[in-house]
Amino acid sequence: MAEVTILFLRACLALLAMPIYLLSFLGIWQPFCRKVFFPFFSDKCSAYHQKKVKKHKQELFRNLPDFTSPSGELKLLEIGTGCGMNFQFYPPGCKVTCTDINPNFQQSLLKNLSKNQHLQYEGFLVAAGEDLHQVPSSSVDAVVCTLVLCSVSNITGTLREVLRVLRPGGAFYFLEHVAADRSSWNYFWQQVCHPTWKLLFDGCCITREAWKNLEEANFSELKLRHIKVELPCPPITPHIIGYAVK
Structure with a gap:
């Protein structure tokens, strides 16, 4: 019965978003989304999300100098840098290389860099998390990934690349929204919203249990905890936060 209800509600939601589905079918939505809508949406919403997680990030990155x-030197690679909302939390002198699969984020990224003169900017690479071939193996001290594992095509492949580029003893920092408890109403609504949400927000999946991928990855140490971020959109309130050591 629950599955039938989910399918019905998905159909209702898809009906409401029919213009977007039509534009997607015609091949118009994805280019527009990546070039205009998603960078604009991310720039506005990232600022709000930042207010809600600022204390969590301050705590998360406190041991980055270690x-x-x-x-x-502290060489840091950020995957899916987006608008550069993490720059303020990096220690002075940190050498930052930014990557994102979407080159249209560069303008807002550079704007945030101008506000964070304490960093040494090493450059921007157009790259997916699953393919960081432009970054040499064992060449960075830390990798950062926030609100990115929800949209990569392969979490396991991304974590494999993270381990490759990290030097032995280096650390991977993460903060991601994830699937809710399967017995909760939140998970029910995540199931309902998932197809339309993924279309609207450039491949963002709200039902991923990314903590399982992290637990299965070949890290020597994993510090992970589940938190709830008070956001007005319940499907993205469950988060995981922590770091893992190679």
């Missing part, structure tokens, strides 16, 4: 290399 992973400075023996040479005294």
Whole structure:
């Protein structure tokens, strides 16, 4: 009965979003979404999300200097940098290389960089998390990924690349929205919204249990906890936060 209800409600939601589905069918929505809608939406919503998670991020990145290399440098690679909302939390002198599959984020990213002169900007790479071939193996001290694992095509492949580019003893920092408890109403509504949400927000999946991928990855140490971020949109309130050491 629950599955039938979910399918019915999905159909109702799809009907409401029919113009978007039609534009997608015609091949118009995806280019428009990546070039105009999603960068604009992310820029506005990221600022609101930042207010809700600022204390969590301050706590998360507090030990980032501990992973400075023996040479005294802290080389950091951020996957899916987007608008650059994490820059303020990185320590002074940190050498940051940014990557994103969407090159249309560069303008807002550079705007945020201008507000964070304490960083050394190493450049921007157009790359998917699953394919970081432009980054040499064992070349960075830390990798950061926030609100990205929801939209990569392969979480396991992305984590494999993270482990490859990290030096031994380096750390991977993450903050991601994830699937709710399967027995909850929130999970029910995540199931209902999932297809339309994924279409609207450039492949964002709200039903991923990313903590399982992290637990199965070949990290030597994993610090992970589940938190609830008070957002007006219940399907994206469940989050995981933490770091893992290679």
